[in-house]
Amino acid sequence: MSAIHANSSELASVLDGIVAAVKAGGECLHRRYKPTARPDNLQEIVHDINGNDDAVLEVIKEPLLALRPASQWAEDELAGGALPAGEWWVVDTVEGNINHVHGMSEWSVTATLVRDNVPVVTTVYVPLTGDLYTAAQGQGAFLNGQQLQVSAKHDLKAALVGTGQARPGEREEALRRMGASITAMLLSALVVRASVPATMQLIHVAAGRMDAFWQFSNVRSGLLPGALLVSEAGGTVTDTRGEQWTLSSQDFLASAPGIHARAIQVLTSLG
Structure with a gap:
């Protein structure tokens, strides 16, 4: 498929697919969540983090790639720098994994479609609250369907x-x-x-x-x-x-x- 243009109907279609994928990943992660989790050492922390990543990746990767058949997957979620030209999925299977494995609440699943190094559509799903943050290029940002606006402070x-x-x-x-x-x-x-x-x-x-x-x-x-x-x-x-x-x-x-x-x-x- 050709690269996404700022077409509202196409962006909406892609966004719907991203939402479905991150919610599926989020529910998988929610099932793995233990508020009483208290890892004892670094080896246990790394084991639990990798287990979370693998479990969510299995649920989320193929559906996202299927949304844009010509898209590619940015494999290293801790990497930085520019990507090659084209469409790429930049996904954090567990944004805040360190919090998740310690029984804390600040974690989410995120997925962003990047076109020629510019984010086009993004979704952040917070399973513990059910909050869904979405944004599409030129279309505004939303929390559970309600438009977001940054602070008006000047001081x-x-x-x-x-x-x-x-x-x-x-x-x-x-x-x-x-x-x-x-x-x-x-x-x-x-x-x-x-x-x-x-x-x-x-x-x-x-x-x-x-x-x-x-x-x-x-x-x-x-x-x-x-x-x-x-x-x-x-x-x-x-x-x-x-x-x-x-x-x-x-x-x-x-x-x-x-x-x-x-x-x-x-x-x-x-x-």
Whole structure:
């Protein structure tokens, strides 16, 4: 099939298929969820994480590929950088897997169709609440069918902002920069959250509950769904210097337009 164009009926058809796939994956993951889970060591954590990924992948991969027969699958969900030309599925089978295996509630299933390195359609499904976040290029962002709008705040001093690690084992330089940015934002914003995963903060930005999120990484699967949701909800998405964000960018900032310039000032003050 040819690449998707901004055709509302075609986007709607693809979105319906994505929703069905992520809900099936989410229900599989829900069945595996144990609120009492308390892994004892790293080996057990890795085992449980891999088990979750494999179980959801078995349910979600083929239906998504069937939606766009010429599409390809981005295999490494922790990878960053630009993709080859064409249509690609960027999927996080368990966004927040580390939370899931520790009996915590902040996890979801996400799927984004990317065309020539631009997110076209995305879905985030949160099985524990049944919340479904969707966005299609030029069509707006929605939570359970209700249109989303980012925060109207203009004062960073009144803002709830957040950041977090993209993956375990980040470079020391990135971790030190993250720590410095948290300190800078603690001095500049109202409240700062530091948690994982990225998507579970970005859905709050898109919904206007949080005002900004930044991250010093380029992990595709953690940023693409939120980038499209926030953008379609009227937010501003750039890198931390205010340049256009792409899959080749080394960092990320999504925020309400009214505080974006000030957030950039704070983050670029780190050097």
